[in-house]
Amino acid sequence: MKTAVHTLTKTEQFNFLLTNRIPRRWLTLFMGWFSQIESPLLAKISIAIWQCFAEDLRLQDAKKQKFTSLGECFTRELKDGLRPIDQRIDIVSSPCDAIVGACGRVEGSKVFQAKGFPYELSELIPDVRIAHKYRNGVFVTLRLKSSMYHRFHAPVDCQVKQVNYISGDTWNVNPIALKRVEKLFCKNERAVIELKLDRPNSSITLVPVAAILVASMKFNFLSQTLNLSYRGANVIPCDAQFSKGAEMGYFQHGSTIIVFASHEYQLCPGITPGQPIKMGEALLSAEPESNDSHTSPAYAGA
Incomplete structure (x- = not known):
């Protein structure tokens, strides 16, 4: 258990250094531009790289399985019925x-x-x-x-x-x-x-x-x-x-x-x-x- 916590902390520290010691504004603007490029091949490659860092990415829950851009994958809709709403009034x-x-x-x-x-x-x-x-x-x-x-x-x-x-x-x-x-x-x-x-x-x-x-x-x-x-x-x-x-x-x-x-x-x-x-x-x-x-x-x- 101690080892798992130690590993998570090291990962978080690396993530913090990687994402907060760089020009955040320009990287964010670049990501906005890049994610809207319509190229099924580029989207497929980008998603594959993303999945190397996010093992819990569940694209099988999405309404569509093929995307024309990375942004389309980011903003994907889910299949109907996967998120039932608690309708209790309180x-x-x-x-x-x-x-x-x-x-x-x-x-x-x-x-x-x-x-x-x-x-x-x-x-x-x-x-x-x-x-x-x-x-x-x-x-x-x-x-x-x-x-x-x-x-x-x-x-x-x-x-x-x-x-x-x-x-x-x-x-x-x-x-x-x-x-x-x-x-x-x-x-x-x-x-x-x-x-x-x-x-x-x-x-x-x-x-x-x-x-x-x-x-x-x-x-x-x-x-x-x-x-x-x-x-x-x-x-x-x-x-x-x-x-x-x-x-x-x-x-x-x-x-x-x-x-x-x-x-x-x-x-x-x-x-x-x-x-x-x-x-x-x-x-x-x-x-x-x-x-x-x-x-x-x-x-x-x-």
Whole structure:
């Protein structure tokens, strides 16, 4: 067991050095260009190389098995029925396939990206009106590995009236980076999506955070593609209605979505750091909180 942990740490350290000690912006822009080159042969070679580093890449789950570009593989759709949605009315389902990172209670306005690395809600969510709703609320960090399904979906029935896009850096968001780079999520490119619910006193907000090699965040309800080349308004109005489980958009590579919910929500059983979760599975519950619901949050890698 000790050997396995040691090997993982060395791998993560190498990954951190490789992806964070190089020109992150230019590599991300290059990846965005390269992934859109339409060449079935180039796509096949690129995917084969990718599979050498990502043994858990499951292309057999994809609707199509042959791709004209690497980007088409990154943003692949899954076969119908592979991600059943938990339709219980009191359940917030996971918006994506992911590995659960730091999660638990927001301590006042303080959130933890990893043990010993806190940030303020207002540093991640610049809209004070939205940030204030999650004081003493609950949060879950969902990390999408590069090999995972990259599309994200509505965790509840909801309406979206605007997207707040914040341009920023492209730090890697893997566990070793989160333990080394202070307030990493607050530095990176991201979007804030407040979900309007039928429950008037409840609030849920998604914060997709981009990372190195993530060429864009594409929302199905916006005509704009949000990436490092975007020069439009930061607050983009829209009027989109979603049923629970409906697709909202996708990353062009692995990244992170942070889910915030107001204080009456709690983590569902089994939601702990390091636990894999699939889109549609139970993530949060609006049932009454237990007596120990205000204990310290869990931390990735604790």
